[in-house]
Amino acid sequence: MNTGQTDTHEARRFPPRPLAGIAIAAISIWAAGCSQPADGVDQVDVVGRVGTQTITLTQVDARAQRDELKIYQELYEARQRALDALIDEHLLAEQAGREGLDADTLMAREVSARAEAVNDSSVQAFYDQNQARMGGQPLAGMRDRLRDYLVAQSSSRVREEYFTRLRQEAGVETYLKPPRAVIEVSANEPARGPVDAPIQLVEYSDFQCPYCARSQSAVAQVMATYGDRVRHVFRDYPLPMHEHAHVAAQAAQCAHDQGQFWEYGAILFANMKALTADDLKRHATAAGLDLPRFESCLDSGRFGDGVDEDLRSGQALGVTGTPAFFINGRLLSGARPFQDFKRLIEEELGG
DSSP: OOHHHHHHHHHHHHHHHGGGGGGGGHHHHHHHHHOOOOOOGGGGGGGETTTTTTEEHHHHHHHHHOHHHHHHHHHHHHHHHHHHHHHHHHHHHHHHHHHHHHHHHHHHHHHHGOOOOOOHHHHHHHHHHHHTTTTTTOHHHHHHHHHHHHHHHHHHHHHHHHHHHHHHHOOOOOOOOOOOOOOOTTTHHHSOOTTSSSSEEEEEOOOOHHHHHHHHHHHHHHHHHHHEEEEEEEEEOOOTTOOTTTHHHHHHHHHHHHTHHHHHHHHHHHTOOOOEEEEEEEEHHHHTTOOOHHHHHEEEEEEEHHHHHHHHHHHHHTSSSSEEEETEEEEEESSSSHHHHHHHHHHHHOO
Protein backbone atom coordinates (compact mmCIF):
# COMPACT_ATOMS: atom_id res chain seq x y z
CA MET A 1 0.00 0.00 0.00
CA ASN A 2 1.17 3.53 -0.73
CA THR A 3 2.78 5.05 2.36
CA GLY A 4 1.09 8.38 1.85
CA GLN A 5 -2.33 6.70 1.71
CA THR A 6 -1.59 4.84 4.92
CA ASP A 7 -0.64 8.00 6.80
CA THR A 8 -3.73 9.82 5.55
CA HIS A 9 -6.03 7.00 6.62
CA GLU A 10 -4.49 6.82 10.07
CA ALA A 11 -5.00 10.53 10.55
CA ARG A 12 -8.66 10.22 9.61
CA ARG A 13 -9.27 7.09 11.71
CA PHE A 14 -7.61 8.38 14.83
CA PRO A 15 -7.77 12.20 14.89
CA PRO A 16 -6.93 13.81 18.24
CA ARG A 17 -9.83 13.40 20.65
CA PRO A 18 -9.37 16.06 23.33
CA LEU A 19 -10.28 14.36 26.58
CA ALA A 20 -11.05 17.75 28.01
CA GLY A 21 -14.09 17.79 25.77
CA ILE A 22 -15.70 15.29 28.08
CA ALA A 23 -15.71 17.88 30.82
CA ILE A 24 -16.87 20.95 28.89
CA ALA A 25 -20.33 20.97 30.43
CA ALA A 26 -18.99 20.55 33.95
CA ILE A 27 -16.32 23.22 33.55
CA SER A 28 -18.76 25.72 32.14
CA ILE A 29 -21.01 25.25 35.15
CA TRP A 30 -18.05 25.82 37.49
CA ALA A 31 -16.93 28.94 35.66
CA ALA A 32 -20.41 30.38 35.79
CA GLY A 33 -20.71 29.77 39.52
CA CYS A 34 -17.42 30.99 41.02
CA SER A 35 -18.87 34.18 42.41
CA GLN A 36 -21.41 35.35 44.93
CA PRO A 37 -24.81 33.98 43.80
CA ALA A 38 -27.22 36.54 42.45
CA ASP A 39 -30.36 37.45 44.33
CA GLY A 40 -32.91 34.68 44.07
CA VAL A 41 -30.36 31.81 43.95
CA ASP A 42 -31.48 28.95 46.18
CA GLN A 43 -29.07 29.05 49.12
CA VAL A 44 -29.97 25.45 50.00
CA ASP A 45 -27.95 24.39 46.94
CA VAL A 46 -24.78 25.97 48.38
CA VAL A 47 -22.56 23.27 49.91
CA GLY A 48 -19.26 25.12 50.28
CA ARG A 49 -17.77 28.57 50.51
CA VAL A 50 -14.25 29.85 49.81
CA GLY A 51 -14.08 33.44 50.98
CA THR A 52 -16.83 35.23 49.11
CA GLN A 53 -17.17 32.47 46.49
CA THR A 54 -19.72 29.71 46.80
CA ILE A 55 -19.72 26.13 45.61
CA THR A 56 -23.11 24.64 44.82
CA LEU A 57 -24.36 21.09 44.78
CA THR A 58 -24.90 21.50 41.04
CA GLN A 59 -21.18 22.15 40.63
CA VAL A 60 -20.26 19.24 42.87
CA ASP A 61 -22.53 16.87 40.94
CA ALA A 62 -21.14 18.11 37.63
CA ARG A 63 -17.60 17.40 38.83
CA ALA A 64 -18.57 13.97 40.17
CA GLN A 65 -20.30 13.14 36.89
CA ARG A 66 -17.17 14.15 35.00
CA ASP A 67 -14.61 12.37 37.18
CA GLU A 68 -16.56 9.38 38.50
CA LEU A 69 -19.28 8.72 35.95
CA LYS A 70 -19.81 5.07 36.87
CA ILE A 71 -20.31 5.85 40.57
CA TYR A 72 -22.50 8.81 39.66
CA GLN A 73 -24.54 6.51 37.43
CA GLU A 74 -25.04 4.15 40.37
CA LEU A 75 -26.19 7.10 42.50
CA TYR A 76 -28.67 8.10 39.81
CA GLU A 77 -30.01 4.54 39.57
CA ALA A 78 -30.42 4.39 43.36
CA ARG A 79 -32.29 7.70 43.29
CA GLN A 80 -34.45 6.46 40.42
CA ARG A 81 -35.37 3.30 42.32
CA ALA A 82 -36.23 5.33 45.42
CA LEU A 83 -38.30 7.80 43.36
CA ASP A 84 -40.20 4.94 41.70
CA ALA A 85 -40.88 3.31 45.06
CA LEU A 86 -42.21 6.56 46.55
CA ILE A 87 -44.43 7.20 43.54
CA ASP A 88 -45.81 3.66 43.58
CA GLU A 89 -46.50 3.80 47.32
CA HIS A 90 -48.38 7.07 46.89
CA LEU A 91 -50.41 5.78 43.94
CA LEU A 92 -51.27 2.56 45.75
CA ALA A 93 -52.37 4.39 48.90
CA GLU A 94 -54.58 6.75 46.89
CA GLN A 95 -56.17 3.93 44.87
CA ALA A 96 -56.77 1.83 47.98
CA GLY A 97 -58.38 4.80 49.69
CA ARG A 98 -60.73 5.39 46.76
CA GLU A 99 -61.83 1.77 46.82
CA GLY A 100 -62.06 1.48 50.60
CA LEU A 101 -59.42 -1.25 50.73
CA ASP A 102 -56.09 -1.68 52.42
CA ALA A 103 -52.98 -1.71 50.21
CA ASP A 104 -52.25 -5.44 50.68
CA THR A 105 -55.75 -6.45 49.62
CA LEU A 106 -55.55 -4.26 46.55
CA MET A 107 -52.16 -5.72 45.56
CA ALA A 108 -53.46 -9.25 46.04
CA ARG A 109 -56.40 -8.54 43.74
CA GLU A 110 -54.53 -6.62 41.03
CA VAL A 111 -51.22 -8.49 41.00
CA SER A 112 -51.17 -11.84 42.79
CA ALA A 113 -54.54 -12.97 41.42
CA ARG A 114 -53.66 -11.90 37.87
CA ALA A 115 -50.21 -13.48 37.64
CA GLU A 116 -49.94 -16.37 35.21
CA ALA A 117 -50.16 -19.86 36.63
CA VAL A 118 -46.88 -21.77 36.46
CA ASN A 119 -47.36 -25.48 35.88
CA ASP A 120 -44.94 -28.35 35.27
CA SER A 121 -45.05 -27.90 31.50
CA SER A 122 -44.06 -24.22 31.87
CA VAL A 123 -41.11 -25.20 34.03
CA GLN A 124 -40.09 -27.92 31.56
CA ALA A 125 -40.27 -25.51 28.63
CA PHE A 126 -38.16 -22.90 30.42
CA TYR A 127 -35.59 -25.54 31.40
CA ASP A 128 -35.36 -26.83 27.82
CA GLN A 129 -34.91 -23.33 26.40
CA ASN A 130 -32.18 -22.41 28.90
CA GLN A 131 -30.25 -25.64 29.39
CA ALA A 132 -26.97 -23.95 28.52
CA ARG A 133 -27.39 -21.74 31.60
CA MET A 134 -28.23 -24.61 33.97
CA GLY A 135 -24.67 -25.78 34.55
CA GLY A 136 -25.54 -29.35 33.64
CA GLN A 137 -27.95 -29.74 36.56
CA PRO A 138 -30.94 -32.04 36.00
CA LEU A 139 -34.46 -30.62 36.00
CA ALA A 140 -35.42 -32.63 39.10
CA GLY A 141 -32.93 -30.69 41.24
CA MET A 142 -33.96 -27.30 39.88
CA ARG A 143 -37.72 -27.61 39.45
CA ASP A 144 -38.71 -25.73 42.62
CA ARG A 145 -36.24 -22.90 42.04
CA LEU A 146 -37.33 -22.50 38.43
CA ARG A 147 -40.98 -22.48 39.45
CA ASP A 148 -40.30 -19.74 42.04
CA TYR A 149 -38.37 -17.75 39.43
CA LEU A 150 -41.17 -17.97 36.86
CA VAL A 151 -43.80 -17.02 39.45
CA ALA A 152 -41.72 -13.99 40.47
CA GLN A 153 -41.24 -12.99 36.81
CA SER A 154 -44.95 -13.21 36.12
CA SER A 155 -45.87 -11.21 39.22
CA SER A 156 -43.28 -8.57 38.37
CA ARG A 157 -44.68 -8.19 34.86
CA VAL A 158 -48.28 -7.84 36.09
CA ARG A 159 -47.20 -5.40 38.81
CA GLU A 160 -45.36 -3.23 36.28
CA GLU A 161 -48.40 -3.15 33.99
CA TYR A 162 -50.67 -2.19 36.89
CA PHE A 163 -48.50 0.68 38.13
CA THR A 164 -47.91 1.90 34.58
CA ARG A 165 -51.68 2.26 34.24
CA LEU A 166 -51.97 4.05 37.59
CA ARG A 167 -49.19 6.45 36.57
CA GLN A 168 -50.87 7.24 33.26
CA GLU A 169 -54.21 7.86 34.95
CA ALA A 170 -52.63 10.11 37.57
CA GLY A 171 -50.50 12.03 35.07
CA VAL A 172 -47.25 11.32 36.93
CA GLU A 173 -44.23 13.39 35.90
CA THR A 174 -40.62 12.93 36.99
CA TYR A 175 -37.72 15.36 36.66
CA LEU A 176 -34.69 13.33 37.75
CA LYS A 177 -32.00 13.90 35.11
CA PRO A 178 -29.69 10.99 34.18
CA PRO A 179 -25.91 11.51 34.10
CA ARG A 180 -24.68 11.98 30.56
CA ALA A 181 -21.12 11.89 29.23
CA VAL A 182 -20.09 14.13 26.36
CA ILE A 183 -18.50 11.88 23.72
CA GLU A 184 -16.86 13.25 20.61
CA VAL A 185 -16.97 10.77 17.71
CA SER A 186 -14.76 11.17 14.66
CA ALA A 187 -16.14 10.59 11.18
CA ASN A 188 -13.91 7.59 10.48
CA GLU A 189 -14.38 5.40 13.51
CA PRO A 190 -16.07 2.04 12.85
CA ALA A 191 -19.73 3.01 12.79
CA ARG A 192 -23.01 2.01 11.18
CA GLY A 193 -26.23 3.96 10.92
CA PRO A 194 -26.88 7.56 9.87
CA VAL A 195 -24.61 10.27 11.25
CA ASP A 196 -27.66 12.31 12.26
CA ALA A 197 -29.50 9.41 13.95
CA PRO A 198 -31.27 10.52 17.17
CA ILE A 199 -29.58 7.71 19.12
CA GLN A 200 -25.82 7.39 19.34
CA LEU A 201 -24.76 4.03 20.76
CA VAL A 202 -21.03 3.95 21.57
CA GLU A 203 -19.71 0.51 22.49
CA TYR A 204 -16.41 -0.16 24.28
CA SER A 205 -15.57 -3.80 23.72
CA ASP A 206 -12.89 -6.51 23.81
CA PHE A 207 -12.79 -9.30 21.21
CA GLN A 208 -11.55 -11.80 23.81
CA CYS A 209 -14.26 -10.97 26.35
CA PRO A 210 -17.07 -13.57 26.54
CA TYR A 211 -19.50 -10.99 27.93
CA CYS A 212 -18.80 -8.73 24.95
CA ALA A 213 -19.53 -11.63 22.60
CA ARG A 214 -22.74 -12.38 24.50
CA SER A 215 -23.89 -8.76 24.22
CA GLN A 216 -23.68 -8.78 20.43
CA SER A 217 -27.10 -10.43 20.11
CA ALA A 218 -28.70 -7.58 22.10
CA VAL A 219 -26.88 -4.99 19.97
CA ALA A 220 -28.06 -6.77 16.81
CA GLN A 221 -31.61 -6.66 18.13
CA VAL A 222 -31.25 -2.93 18.79
CA MET A 223 -30.13 -2.34 15.19
CA ALA A 224 -32.91 -4.53 13.79
CA THR A 225 -35.58 -2.87 15.96
CA TYR A 226 -34.59 0.77 15.58
CA GLY A 227 -32.85 0.78 12.20
CA ASP A 228 -31.86 4.25 10.99
CA ARG A 229 -32.70 5.80 14.34
CA VAL A 230 -29.46 4.40 15.82
CA ARG A 231 -25.82 5.07 14.96
CA HIS A 232 -23.61 2.36 16.46
CA VAL A 233 -19.97 3.32 17.07
CA PHE A 234 -17.40 0.71 18.09
CA ARG A 235 -14.36 1.48 20.24
CA ASP A 236 -11.64 -0.89 21.40
CA TYR A 237 -11.12 -1.60 25.08
CA PRO A 238 -8.72 -4.57 25.25
CA LEU A 239 -8.36 -5.74 28.84
CA PRO A 240 -4.82 -6.44 30.08
CA MET A 241 -5.64 -9.97 31.22
CA HIS A 242 -6.65 -10.96 27.67
CA GLU A 243 -3.43 -11.95 25.93
CA HIS A 244 -4.65 -11.56 22.35
CA ALA A 245 -7.21 -8.78 22.75
CA HIS A 246 -4.93 -5.91 21.73
CA VAL A 247 -3.67 -7.53 18.53
CA ALA A 248 -7.23 -8.64 17.71
CA ALA A 249 -8.35 -5.03 18.05
CA GLN A 250 -5.57 -3.97 15.68
CA ALA A 251 -6.65 -6.67 13.24
CA ALA A 252 -10.23 -5.39 13.31
CA GLN A 253 -8.95 -1.92 12.47
CA CYS A 254 -7.00 -3.40 9.55
CA ALA A 255 -10.31 -4.91 8.39
CA HIS A 256 -11.90 -1.48 8.85
CA ASP A 257 -9.16 -0.14 6.57
CA GLN A 258 -10.73 -2.36 3.89
CA GLY A 259 -14.29 -1.41 4.78
CA GLN A 260 -15.17 -4.71 6.47
CA PHE A 261 -14.97 -4.03 10.17
CA TRP A 262 -18.36 -5.44 11.15
CA GLU A 263 -18.00 -8.65 9.13
CA TYR A 264 -14.52 -9.33 10.48
CA GLY A 265 -15.46 -8.33 14.03
CA ALA A 266 -18.31 -10.85 14.01
CA ILE A 267 -15.84 -13.59 13.08
CA LEU A 268 -13.53 -12.57 15.94
CA PHE A 269 -16.34 -12.69 18.50
CA ALA A 270 -17.34 -16.13 17.22
CA ASN A 271 -13.73 -17.39 17.51
CA MET A 272 -12.43 -15.69 20.64
CA LYS A 273 -10.32 -18.72 21.54
CA ALA A 274 -8.46 -18.46 18.24
CA LEU A 275 -6.96 -14.99 18.14
CA THR A 276 -3.23 -15.48 17.60
CA ALA A 277 -1.62 -13.55 14.73
CA ASP A 278 -1.91 -16.61 12.49
CA ASP A 279 -5.57 -17.07 13.46
CA LEU A 280 -6.29 -13.43 12.70
CA LYS A 281 -4.84 -13.79 9.22
CA ARG A 282 -6.85 -16.96 8.67
CA HIS A 283 -10.01 -15.13 9.70
CA ALA A 284 -9.12 -12.40 7.20
CA THR A 285 -9.26 -14.99 4.43
CA ALA A 286 -12.64 -16.21 5.69
CA ALA A 287 -13.90 -12.62 5.62
CA GLY A 288 -12.76 -12.19 2.03
CA LEU A 289 -10.20 -9.48 2.81
CA ASP A 290 -7.22 -8.65 0.60
CA LEU A 291 -4.82 -10.90 2.53
CA PRO A 292 -1.43 -9.37 1.54
CA ARG A 293 -2.77 -5.90 2.38
CA PHE A 294 -4.20 -7.18 5.68
CA GLU A 295 -0.97 -8.96 6.64
CA SER A 296 1.10 -5.87 5.88
CA CYS A 297 -1.23 -3.78 8.03
CA LEU A 298 -1.24 -6.19 10.97
CA ASP A 299 2.49 -6.92 10.92
CA SER A 300 3.30 -3.20 10.90
CA GLY A 301 1.32 -2.58 14.10
CA ARG A 302 0.23 0.76 12.66
CA PHE A 303 -3.09 0.75 14.51
CA GLY A 304 -1.59 -0.04 17.91
CA ASP A 305 -1.54 3.60 19.01
CA GLY A 306 -5.11 4.06 17.84
CA VAL A 307 -6.29 1.12 19.95
CA ASP A 308 -4.52 2.64 22.95
CA GLU A 309 -6.24 5.93 22.22
CA ASP A 310 -9.65 4.23 22.33
CA LEU A 311 -8.64 2.64 25.62
CA ARG A 312 -7.68 5.99 27.13
CA SER A 313 -10.89 7.62 25.96
CA GLY A 314 -12.88 4.87 27.68
CA GLN A 315 -10.91 5.27 30.90
CA ALA A 316 -11.58 9.02 30.81
CA LEU A 317 -15.30 8.22 30.59
CA GLY A 318 -15.18 5.93 33.62
CA VAL A 319 -15.13 2.60 31.78
CA THR A 320 -13.56 -0.05 34.01
CA GLY A 321 -14.67 -3.24 32.27
CA THR A 322 -16.27 -4.59 29.15
CA PRO A 323 -18.65 -4.33 27.53
CA ALA A 324 -19.65 -0.74 28.26
CA PHE A 325 -22.23 1.16 26.23
CA PHE A 326 -23.14 4.84 26.09
CA ILE A 327 -26.61 5.63 24.76
CA ASN A 328 -26.57 9.35 24.01
CA GLY A 329 -23.94 9.58 26.72
CA ARG A 330 -25.86 7.49 29.25
CA LEU A 331 -23.79 4.60 30.60
CA LEU A 332 -25.06 1.04 30.35
CA SER A 333 -22.39 -1.25 31.79
CA GLY A 334 -22.03 -4.99 31.28
CA ALA A 335 -23.71 -7.60 29.10
CA ARG A 336 -27.29 -6.39 29.33
CA PRO A 337 -30.44 -7.87 27.77
CA PHE A 338 -32.20 -6.08 24.92
CA GLN A 339 -34.87 -4.77 27.30
CA ASP A 340 -32.27 -2.63 29.13
CA PHE A 341 -31.19 -1.05 25.84
CA LYS A 342 -34.81 -0.59 24.82
CA ARG A 343 -35.71 1.21 28.05
CA LEU A 344 -33.00 3.85 27.61
CA ILE A 345 -33.55 4.22 23.87
CA GLU A 346 -37.29 4.71 24.31
CA GLU A 347 -36.62 7.35 26.98
CA GLU A 348 -34.23 9.14 24.61
CA LEU A 349 -36.73 8.96 21.77
CA GLY A 350 -39.38 10.41 24.03
CA GLY A 351 -41.44 7.24 24.03
